[in-house]
Amino acid sequence: MNRHDLHELGGGTLGGLLASRAVWNPDHPALVFQDAVVTYREMDARVTAVAAGLVALGFSRGDVAALLMTNHPANLSAGMGAGRAGLVRVAVNTAYKGPLLDHVLAHSEASLLFLDAALADAVATLDTLPPTLRVIVYLGARPTTLPPGMVELVAWDDLIAAGHPDANFPTMAPGDAGSIGYTSGTTGKSKGVVSPHLQAVMMARETAAAFGVSSRDRMYTAMPLFHGMAQVTTCATAIYAGATICLSPRFSVTRFWDEVRAAEATQFNCLGSIMHMLLSQPPSPLDREHKVQRVFSAPAPPEVLYRFEARFGVHVIEGYGQTEIKNVLYNPIDGRKIGSMGKPTPSTIMEIHDDDGNALGPGEVGELVYRPRVSNIMMKHYLKEPEKTLAGMKGLWWHTGDAASMDADGFFYFFDRKGDSLRRRGENISSQELEGILNALPGIVEAAAVATPSEVGEDEVLVVLEVPDTAAFDRGRLARQCREALPKFMVPRYVRLVDALPRTPTGKVQKGLLRQQGRTAETWELAAAEAGRMEEGRR
Numbered sequence: 407m408n409r410h411d412l413h414e415l416g417g418g419t420l421g422g423l424l425a426s427r428a429v430w431n432p433d434h435p436a437l438v439f440q441d442a443v444v445t446y447r448e449m450d451a452r453v454t455a456v457a458a459g460l461v462a463l464g465f466s467r468g469d470v471a472a473l474l475m476t477n478h479p480a481n482l483s484a485g486m487g488a489g490r491a492g493l494v495r496v497a498v499n500t501a502y503k504g505p506l507l508d509h510v511l512a513h514s515e516a517s518l519l520f521l522d523a524a525l526a527d528a529v530a531t532l533d534t535l536p537p538t539l540r541v542i543v544y545l546g547a548r549p550t551t552l553p554p555g556m557v558e559l560v561a562w563d564d565l566i567a568a569g570h571p572d573a574n575f576p577t578m579a580p581g582d583a584g585s586i587g588y589t590s591g592t593t594g595k596s597k598g599v600v601s602p603h604l605q606a607v608m609m610a611r612e613t614a615a616a617f618g619v620s621s622r623d624r625m626y627t628a629m630p631l632f633h634g635m636a637q638v639t640t641c642a643t644a645i646y647a648g649a650t651i652c653l654s655p656r657f658s659v660t661r662f663w664d665e666v667r668a669a670e671a672t673q674f675n676c677l678g679s680i681m682h683m684l685l686s687q688p689p690s691p692l693d694r695e696h697k698v699q700r701v702f703s704a705p706a707p708p709e710v711l712y713r714f715e716a717r718f719g720v721h722v723i724e725g726y727g728q729t730e731i732k733n734v735l736y737n738p739i740d741g742r743k744i745g746s747m748g749k750p751t752p753s754t755i756m757e758i759h760d761d762d763g764n765a766l767g768p769g770e771v772g773e774l775v776y777r778p779r780v781s782n783i784m785m786k787h788y789l790k791e792p793e794k795t796l797a798g799m800k801g802l803w804w805h806t807g808d809a810a811s812m813d814a815d816g817f818f819y820f821f822d823r824k825g826d827s828l829r830r831r832g833e834n835i836s837s838q839e840l841e842g843i844l845n846a847l848p849g850i851v852e853a854a855a856v857a858t859p860s861e862v863g864e865d866e867v868l869v870v871l872e873v874p875d876t877a878a879f880d881r882g883r884l885a886r887q888c889r890e891a892l893p894k895f896m897v898p899r900y901v902r903l904v905d906a907l908p909r910t911p912t913g914k915v916q917k918g919l920l921r922q923q924g925r926t927a928e929t930w931e932l933a934a935a936e937a938g939r940m941e942e943g944r945r
Contacts, residue, residue: 407580407604407780415611418580418782419603420642421457421490423610424450427648434621435650438669439479446648449483456487458569463541463560465518467492467576470538470586472516473632474498474507474525477655480545480562481631482641484520489603492576493518495585496598497632499833501893503528505843509595510588512536513789523547580604581782586789587634589729589834596836598789599729604782606638609732610646612751613639616736617673617700617723621648624697626671628657633832634729639675639702659683667696675702677832679864681714681722694719700739705820705864708745724748726820730785731776731804735818746817747810753780758812763801766811771821774810775803828857828865833895835867837917840896847887849873849880854907856921858900868900868929870920876903881935888932902929 407418416423427436428450437444444452465471471488473495475481488495496514498507507528511519515538521529523546529535535555542549545562560568578584584603588596619625625644629636631653644651652669662684666674676684681703701714702723711722726747727733734756737748750756755777758766766772778784784804787795798805809821828835837855844853851872857865873879881901888897902925908916 412580415580415604415607415646417578418607419489419578419584420606420610420645421453421486421578423607423642424453424486424645427645431621431648434648436645437479437482437651437653438624439653440655442479444479452479452483452566453486453490455566455569456483457490457575458571458573459565459567460488460491460493460518460569461573461575462568462570463565465491465493465541467578468583469493469518470496470514470516471518471520472496472498472511472514473520474500474502474528475520475522475545475631476500476524477628477631477636477653478522478545479653481520481522482651482653484543485631485637488518488520489578489584490575492578494583494600497585497587497637499588499632499893500525500528500630501895503531503893504891506596506839506893508532508536510598511539513595513598514586514588517541518543521545521549523549526551529553578603580607581786583786587729595839597791597794600786600789601729601784602782602786604780605732605784606642607646608753608780608783609638609727610642612753613643613733613736614647616725616738616751617643617702618739619643619647619649619673623647623649623672624652624670625649626652626654626666626669626674626698628654628662628665629675629677629832630656634727635675635677635702635832639733659687663690663692663696666698667692670697672697673700673702674698678703678705678707678710679831679860681706681710682861685710685713685717689717693717704747711744726818728806730798731778731806732783734776737817743813743815743817746813746819748818749816750818753778753783755779756812756818757803758810758818759801759803763803768812768814771809771811774806774808774818776806777803828855828867830860830865830867830895832864835896840867840869840892840898843891844869844871844888847884847891849884852907852915854915854917854920855898856917858921858924866900867896867898868902868920868925869898870902870904870907872905872907873903876905879903881930881932885932885935898932900925900929901932901935902926 416426428446432447436446436449471493519542521544526549530551532553541558543560581602587599627636627640701720706724724737726735734754735748758772760772811819840855841853854870858868860866
């Protein structure tokens with residue numbers, strides 16, 4: 407990458423990109439949140455204030471800052487401020503608690519936690535605070551129910567006030583670690599994806615080009631800021647283009663279009679399941695009364711895409727990406743092919759390989775593999791897992807684990823996920839992680855979690871439980887235990903009880919058979935079981 411490119415990309419860091427936009431158009435709205443409007447000059451000043459406060463607290467280059475925060479302007483300031491001070495950012499899923507939250511904080515060796523007071527109860531579910539954690543910066547009320555641990559509590563306003571106006575910040579290179587993203591694969595605990603600064607900035611540039619974003623656009627998102635869809639596809643892309651971020655505190659299917667109209671949004675992003683939810687609402691004369699021109703959604707099956715475009719008068723853009731490699735495919739605005747994931751971005755090489763690593767031709771189904779054309783735009787490695795890093799890069803290609811095909815025009819088509827993986831409403835779920843938590847519950851001999859089709863796209867979670875006595879099993883108690891122990895997106899929807907799980911001669915559970923059997927007549931919904939228990943308690 408030449409000097410001109412790096413200059414245009416703010417030196418290859420998101421903080422540098424923001425600083426350059428603050429010089430370029432300082433008084434242009436960078437962020438709208440509820441009734442507050444923040445200009446680019448103001449946003450850059452807030453980021454600098456956070457960075458200066460962190461330096462004053464003794465944090466330095468390479469320290470890890472975890473963010474457990476709701477959608478709020480402070481979330482963006484904290485993440486970019488940490489990066490400007492040289493810290494590595496970890497955006498934590500706001501549904502995490504207990505073992506999952508403990509794993510992310512301990513595995514990343516976070517020394518700093520930005521904590522939204524609304525999420526303090528999740529931290530209270532930990533047995534102890536990780537030994538590396540030394541400061542919690544809290545937004546809102548001071549936390550009062552923290553688990554044991556030696557930490558300093560610092561209010562958000564005190565952090566901002568602590569910094570020196572002439573604080574010195576380290577110079578960060580495009581290839582330096584900028585973030586650690588935790589993603590669940592097919593098995594095992596969530597992996598920490600260590601990504602360089604340039605990855606998010608390059609994705610912002612390519613997304614802006616694919617979506618036709620300019621400084622006149624207003625990009626709305628109700629997706630949580632720990633998710634790449636909001637974090638990069640909306641916020642970083644808007645900053646690259648000098649556009650305006652319209653941030654909603656949370657997604658509401660009934661308020662969605664009212665918020666979009668009030669924000670005068672011209673673009674938004676969503677998951678395929680959100681498209682289903684919006685289509686399920688009663689038709690309204692206001693369905694086309696908005697300024698939105700383009701919507702990014704993944705996945706967007708043709709039968710949903712056509713209905714959505716016809717009803718709401720928008721153009722839907724499809725794409726494909728992974729935490730490890732960023733978004734690498736987009737369906738072009740002109741000359742698109744409905745049902746495809748699109749064509750590679752300028753920095754991307756994609757092929758379809760067979761199990762022996764040979765390239766396949768048009769129409770042949772194999773594994774989707776990736777190589778970057780530019781250095782420092784895919785993950786550096788999995789944190790503390792060199793074997794998994796090497797396995798993913800077998801043959802010097804990144805192996806996505808997804809089966810796909812390519813046509814003669816270079817468009818790629820998703821076929822299926824390889825192996826034992828689940829994806830529910832935009833969240834990857836590790837079956838092994840889920841099974842480990844269920845196996846610890848009393849009355850369960852062994853659990854097997856598999857994907858089953860959802861009526862709103864992607865997967866629903868089916869768990870098959872081996873229990874000593876299926877007739878005496880307390881279904882309502884299981885529902886309550888799952889709700890208390892698991893993030894909402896991991897709570898199984900469907901449950902089936904068996905005397906013995908099917909196994910191979912070597913004792914492994916035959917998950918392929920369980921997936922094939924799917925939802926049998928003996929399968930029941932977990933939510934219904936809890937509702938039944940509550941009703942029984944009222945009698």
